[in-house]
Each structure stands twice: as C-alpha cells, then as structure tokens.
Amino acid sequence: MSYLNSPRLTFSGQFQADPSTVNNDPTHYDTVNFKPNFQDYSSAENPNGWWNPDGTGNWRFIGCKIKSVTYKDGTSTNDPKIDPIIGMSIMDTDSRTAGKIVDLDPQQQGVSELWGLIVRIVSPDGTEMMRGNYEVSPFIDLWFGRSVDMTGDGVASAIYQSVLKNIKWNKKFTNSRYLNEIREASNREISMNFTVDRYKDNNNDPQFTMGRIAGSMGPTNNKEPERFTLGRQLFPTSSTNSFAMAYVDEDLNHIMLNLGNALQFSSQDRVNDKRDLRLAINTGSATKPKYVVLGKIDYNAPNWYMMTAGVCTFPFLDKQKSLILGNPLCILSAVTTPPDVFTAKTKTTYAEAFTESIDYVRADQFVYRLDPGGRCSIRFYATRLGKSLPNVKIEVQDDTANVLGKGQDPPIGTPEIPYFSNGKKHVVTTDERGIATLSFKVTDPGNPRKYIDGQVYGLSYNLSTQNFAKDCNPNNFISIQVYSGPLKSNLAPNWKSLQPIMQQYANLYPLMSKGIFNLADIKVIDNNAEILKLVFSKDKTDPNYMPATRDLSGHKSKIILQYLQNILDNKN
Numbered sequence: 001m002s003y004l005n006s007p008r009l010t011f012s013g014q015f016q017a018d019p020s021t022v023n024n025d026p027t028h029y030d031t032v033n034f035k036p037n038f039q040d041y042s043s044a045e046n047p048n049g050w051w052n053p054d055g056t057g058n059w060r061f062i063g064c065k066i067k068s069v070t071y072k073d074g075t076s077t078n079d080p081k082i083d084p085i086i087g088m089s090i091m092d093t094d095s096r097t098a099g100k101i102v103d104l105d106p107q108q109q110g111v112s113e114l115w116g117l118i119v120r121i122v123s124p125d126g127t128e129m130m131r132g133n134y135e136v137s138p139f140i141d142l143w144f145g146r147s148v149d150m151t152g153d154g155v156a157s158a159i160y161q162s163v164l165k166n167i168k169w170n171k172k173f174t175n176s177r178y179l180n181e182i183r184e185a186s187n188r189e190i191s192m193n194f195t196v197d198r199y200k201d202n203n204n205d206p207q208f209t210m211g212r213i214a215g216s217m218g219p220t221n222n223k224e225p226e227r228f229t230l231g232r233q234l235f236p237t238s239s240t241n242s243f244a245m246a247y248v249d250e251d252l253n254h255i256m257l258n259l260g261n262a263l264q265f266s267s268q269d270r271v272n273d274k275r276d277l278r279l280a281i282n283t284g285s286a287t288k289p290k291y292v293v294l295g296k297i298d299y300n301a302p303n304w305y306m307m308t309a310g311v312c313t314f315p316f317l318d319k320q321k322s323l324i325l326g327n328p329l330c331i332l333s334a335v336t337t338p339p340d341v342f343t344a345k346t347k348t349t350y351a352e353a354f355t356e357s358i359d360y361v362r363a364d365q366f367v368y369r370l371d372p373g374g375r376c377s378i379r380f381y382a383t384r385l386g387k388s389l390p391n392v393k394i395e396v397q398d399d400t401a402n403v404l405g406k407g408q409d410p411p412i413g414t415p416e417i418p419y420f421s422n423g424k425k426h427v428v429t430t431d432e433r434g435i436a437t438l439s440f441k442v443t444d445p446g447n448p449r450k451y452i453d454g455q456v457y458g459l460s461y462n463l464s465t466q467n468f469a470k471d472c473n474p475n476n477f478i479s480i481q482v483y484s485g486p487l488k489s490n491l492a493p494n495w496k497s498l499q500p501i502m503q504q505y506a507n508l509y510p511l512m513s514k515g516i517f518n519l520a521d522i523k524v525i526d527n528n529a530e531i532l533k534l535v536f537s538k539d540k541t542d543p544n545y546m547p548a549t550r551d552l553s554g555h556k557s558k559i560i561l562q563y564l565q566n567i568l569d570n571k572n
Helices: 177-185 302-309 319-326 417-425 495-508 509-513 521-525 529-535 554-571
Strands: 008-018 058-070 089-091 100-102 113-115 116-121 128-136 137-144 156-170 191-195 209-217 233-236 242-250 254-258 276-282 291-296 311-315 328-337 347-355 357-365 366-368 375-384 395-398 426-429 436-440 457-461 477-482
Touching: 008 191, 058 100, 058 209, 058 302, 100 291, 113 137, 137 366, 177 209, 233 328, 276 319, 276 347, 291 319, 291 328, 357 457, 366 375, 375 395, 395 417, 395 436, 426 436, 495 509, 495 521, 495 554, 521 529, 521 554, 529 554
Parallel strands: 366 477
Antiparallel strands: 008 058, 008 209, 058 089, 089 116, 100 113, 116 128, 128 156, 137 156, 156 191, 191 209, 233 242, 233 347, 242 254, 254 311, 276 291, 276 328, 328 347, 357 375, 375 436, 395 426, 395 457, 457 477
16 A cells, blocks of 8 residues: 555645755865855856755745645546535644655765655644654655756655654544544554655746645555555666656555656656556566557546656456556557548557566655664565565665765765675565565775765675666665774763864855854854754754754764763753
8 A cells, every 4th residue: 555545635836945055066075175155046157065054954835825626436526516625735844843854875966865854734723733753765766867857956756655644644634534533444554655856946036946736645454565656666667768667556446646857848847748648467478568548548638747757547347457466567659540532541550668667666655764783674666467476585785886876976886885795796585575674784984085084885785687787767776874883092972072163064054053053163062962962862853953964873872962961961
C-alpha cells in the first residue's frame, strides 16, 4: 500500500526552500582562507556565497490545495459539494519553526533531506483536520531536463516520498467521506509522495526561493518500504523523459500510473510533448513486441498536472489481469497515418517511450550519517513485475568516484571504507519476501579533507544478473557520510577547541551569526549557554535542532555540550 492506493488525495501549489548556500562551496569550510565576500550574493563577476547566502534553511508548503480524492471503491471527485475536503489546504507547521532542508555534504548535494517537517490538512476556516510528522527522507530522481523554459536550478525536478507518523485526527469532523475512509484504512501512518520543480533561484525574482509542487497521499502499513513503492518501474528510452512507475490494484482492477516526474514542461501549464502516449502491455518479447493498449494518457487536458499530480488511472477487465500481472508494462508513442485519397484505412505504429524494468532492486533508506563505530544497515527490496523476488543475489560495491563524481577537490571516498576495500563486492540474498539486508560497521576515516569533517562515500548496487551502469536507475545508490572521531590532538571542552568549530558555523550561516548569535564570539556563547545547550541537545528530527545542517559529529557535539554545561555549572 502507498500513496497510489485508495483512498487517495492529490494536491498542488507551491513550496519554499530557503537553504543557505555559503556551505555549497567546499572551499568555504576553510576558515583560514575564508573571505568576507563569501557571505555576499553571487554576481556575474564573482560566485561569492552563491545565490542565497542569507538562507534560513526553512522548507514550507505555500498555497497548496487538495484538488481531488479517490475513494476506497475507486470512484473519484474534485467537487467540494460532494466532499468538503476538496479545496482544503496542505500546510506545514502552525508554529514559527519550519522544517529544514539539509544537504548531506557539500560534495553530495543530490539527496537533500527534509528534517522536522509537520504536514497538516487544514480547512478554509483554519480548523485542523489531520497532523503528522514527515519521516526524514531525501529527494531522489533529480532530473535536470524537466523544464526547458527555465534556467539555473529551475530546470530541475526531484521526488520526495516518505510516511507521516504520529498522526492526530480531528475526529469531530465527519462530513468528509475521504477523511473517514483514510482514517479507517491507515489510522497510524500515511504515505506521501510529491514532485518539486520550477524553482526560482534568482534573488531579484518576486518568487525567489519558491517553486511548484504536486503530490498524492494514501494509505500505508509498516510491512512495505517507506521511501518508494513496490510497483512496476518504467525506464525512459530517451533523455527527454525521466523515470515513471505504476501500481496494479488487483482488487479494483485499476492501474495507477505516476508520471509526476516523467514528462518535460515548456511552461507552467504545458507539457513539452506532442506525442500520442498510451499505456500498454507487451505480451511479446523485447525483439518481437506484441502490444495490448490499455488507454491513452491525456496529459494535454487543461490543468492536467496540477489537478492530478501526474497520476493517471487505467481500469482493466478481468480477462486482462493475467496479462498485466505476467507481462511488462510500457508507454508507447503511437503514430497513426491519416487516410489518403485511395483508402479510408489508417495504420498505427508504436515506439516505446518507457519500458518496464522487469527485475528491479532498490534500497529503502539510501542516505546515512554515521559516527565511527556506527552501523550501516541497508535494506533492499527485489521485485519481478512488481512482485517480491525471492532467492536472488544483490551485489553491493563502493562506487564513490562514479556515482558522486570523479576528480573532486578535496578528494572524496578516501580512505576507503574497510568493508569495501580493494574493490571488494558484498553479496546478499533475498528471503521469501524479496528482502535482503547488508549490515556493516564504519570506522574512523580520520580527517582526509582537512577543513571538512569526515568523509563521504557512494555505494552502487544491482542484482547479480545486472550491471549498475547499464541496467539500473543511476539515482539508486547509497550515500554515506562518516564523521571524524577524536583526532590525535584530542578536543577538550574549552574555548580553544570550540572556537574553530563555531567560527566555521559563523562563516557558513551568516543569517545566524549576523542576526541571532555570533557563534564565533565567546561572550555570546557564554551568555547564551542555556538556550544553546537546549538546541544543541535536541533530537536531530526536531526542527529547532542546532546546527540546522545536521552535520555535527557525535564527538564534536559532545565537546560543545560539555563546554556549555561547564559554563552553566560555573554560573551556579
């Protein structure tokens, strides 16, 4: 069960992502050579602190409205007279502290996570219908070919998927059939998936730091992955498309196809495509296909994307079920030749725009932040045509240079993770549920990047019958940040040890150092020891946790908290 199952809602609107970009440049971590202009906005002549040096780190929903609902029986409506949830808002927190968008590392900015995000359904009069905690999750399927009419980061898109936990319902409100059904079907957790794109990174734009968002919510359970859906995975055949997926609901005889991050756009409302796209089954082979068309994809309907979030439903007949379950899906580009003066007949030919990866493997959690001695446990799910694939082997290897980029400065992936040293592959075998887990401890990488804590790595993985570079989604790799432990010159809980750490944060986050706390000033630190101890000791999932970037090692955190406690003890 996931956001594609019924009962399901779709929503769309805008989002705001307000990261500080001073820390986007690895050289800015070098406090010895840090320059004041690194905190200025970029210009044509100088990159300075990139495009948003004064960023708060906040991430918010802006003007997001529920557009439609699909009920448990598969029927749908977008009429608020039928279901008053239509037109209600998807909102974040109602307190001052927003969720935070956080990069894993300055040299791995392709899996930005959302931390401390609250998701709420709110009626027009401000009544809260539902509230839940968005489980920390990175984006995936980052695609820099999404919007051909945009520039900068505006050309890109990505997908977030996670679950809402610790849900609180407004049980007094019973006028919405959808809310009653989703509460009954998935009382404790809800699956949520959304695509973000068309981001404005020009600080002269009136919608600076804002972008477009569209997504879905549906029932889930704790037996399936949280960050992706066990379904049918569709790979694009050209760079003008990105990955799509489908889910077969065998009870309703429906296929739900998610094209939310699969099609290009040439404007806010227009898909950059004129093809006649159709969902089909290939009952033949790859070399000799035989297609059974299930229906057209009406992506050119008015306001199609913002109304549907790219999710299309295709009913099928009972007699088609075995064909669908036993053969790969595909999306076809159909070309129909018009009749000429000699005949009234037409001829339709097909080319595959998307083809299903019959055998597929993906890790649920794919971003890890670890201290030396920490355990990395990676859970993989293998499927064949969307069903669990037991007793198959999954190969995992250190592939940092390829998946994170070669020739980075300072060097990444050095030293190697001992578990994968000398190019060693590790193989795990799926159980009867198609699940396999690789678990290993990480050791202290030392301080190979000097002014950047720890080291960052990338692991690729694939079924033993596949090659990662040729057969897999290139976004499906594991990113690991291993922090440094105590160095030879061990830190002590005194200002001499703390000053370099605090100076780095003061440099990288000017909004904090200029407007709230100058973390490089011992007097500021000592005078505010109590509140600083509070925020540095919060759980990392708390939106008030400090530092907002979640990049503080356990060792350094311990030293900071001990220093602050010593200040408080001396005051008493």
